[in-house]
Amino acid sequence: MTRILHIFTGLALGLLAAGAAAQDDVGAKAERLETLRERIGELEAAIDQDRQREDSLSAGLAELERRIGEIAGDVRALEREIAARAERVEALESEIATERENVARQRERLAAELRAAYRVGREGVLRLLLNQEDPDRVDRMIAYYGYLGRARGERIEAALDAVETLRRLRERRRSEQEALEQARAERESRLQRLEAGRAEREALLAELRERIERQGGTLADLEQQAEALADLVGRLRDTLADIPETTAEARPFPAHKGDLAWPLEGRVLAGYGSQRSGGVRWTGLLIDGEQGAPVRAVAHGRVVFADWLRGLGLLLIIDHGDGYLTLYGRNQSLYREVGDWVAPGEVIAAVGDSGGRRGSALYFEVRADGDPVDPVAWLRSRS
Known part of the structure; x- marks a missing residue:
């Protein structure tokens, strides 16, 4: 009887020990899970701070x-x-x-x-x-x-x-x-x-x-820049819908196709439709130029935007009527303000590297009804 009691007591103690060990294991796992959740929360907060910081840096x-x-x-x-x-x-x-x-x-x-x-x-x-x-x-x-x-x-x-x-x-x-x-x-x-x-x-x-x-966001950044520009052009089109077209003495913009003077004398670094990093394509021309070189309006029109835009830096947009716009980006300085009328060949800006770019150059676009078109088809042929 005493021997059976000893066996039973030992078995009971073993079961109690096993139960305690199991409870300890569950507690440890719960603690690790909580720690993991805390780390995930910290990481998410850090990512959110990075995004806010990036927005702050862009501003x-x-x-x-x-x-x-x-x-x-x-x-x-x-x-x-x-x-x-x-x-x-x-x-x-x-x-x-x-x-x-x-x-x-x-x-x-x-x-x-x-x-x-x-x-x-x-x-x-x-x-x-x-x-x-x-x-x-x-x-x-x-x-x-x-x-x-x-x-x-x-x-x-x-x-x-x-x-x-x-x-x-x-x-x-x-x-x-x-x-x-x-x-x-x-x-x-x-x-x-x-x-x-x-x-x-x-x-x-x-x-x-x-x-x-670090975030691997080059493609996303370029896409955001393209979206921002498209959004700006769309809002400008809505705004300009109630504004009269160009003055009577100016020829309609389409009449200048193939005969527009270049906005800047310089080598074309990137052409319309050529590949950019991340698989995105250029929707305009990137023209090489020295820092401070004069940028000229390609045709008569009125300035409808003159400010900084992410990716394009100091940007100037001219409305030429009939749904046509020309865009001049990455400038060092802007010499005209919104509402100013400009003549063909008039100096409107200075070449620069704004927008967070390396190397001075002019980014030039032509848009018809909000959509980018090949500027080369509109510019005078270079011999």
Whole structure:
């Protein structure tokens, strides 16, 4: 009986131990599951933060590239001012040289007259007059010396005027030179800000690219850019539906097909329909150009968009009527605003690399009723 009791007790203890072990295993698995859920939640939160951060980076890039464009535009205006002031300084230098010669001639003439007058002296003139016996001759000599005196006085006045003119010219030159130096200093300051902005942009781009590559989102990013552009064009078409077409003096846009001047003289880096990364195709032309090179309108029209757009940077869109639009993207600066009318060949922007791109180039599109068409069919053939 005692032996059976021992066996039963051992079996019971074994079962209790096995049950406890099973409960421990279930608890451990539940704990691991909870840990896994926490990690998944953290990862999802991190991904969500990455997306928000990417949106923030894109917004930061837009603001930064707008600022760079404004500074570049300021530099361009300062360059024009500097050129104009330098030209005025050069013209003043020429006037000063001419007036300096005039003053020198006046001085030499007066000096010669004064020396002659000194040699004759006042008593000599009186003696010469008293020695004359003919009264008419005396009258003529008095008139002659009076004329000489008045002429000498006029020449003295002219000499003084020349000296004053020279003084005013020198003062104008000094003022113009100071303004020129100030404009040059301002240009240097803006250029430094421009370089700082570009350095900041490069750092921002590096972070953006790292995130895009890490998420493997190149294709998705390109598709989002295409969707954003299509959406913008669609909204513009709706807006423009109630706006009158081009002015009467302008030829209809379709009449220019095959004869439009190129918006930029440069090599075509990517053609319409050519392959992009991720299997996406180009819907326009990518034209090579130096940073700051002038971008020109291909035809008469009105600016309907002039702002930053993801993927295309500083973008300008011109409405040519009859459902036709031309798009000019990746610019460094925009020189026209929404509502401005532009003429063929008018400079509307400067070539750049905005939109987070490497290498300056112009992105150019032609759209008919919202759909992209091959720009080459509209542009003048290059020989």
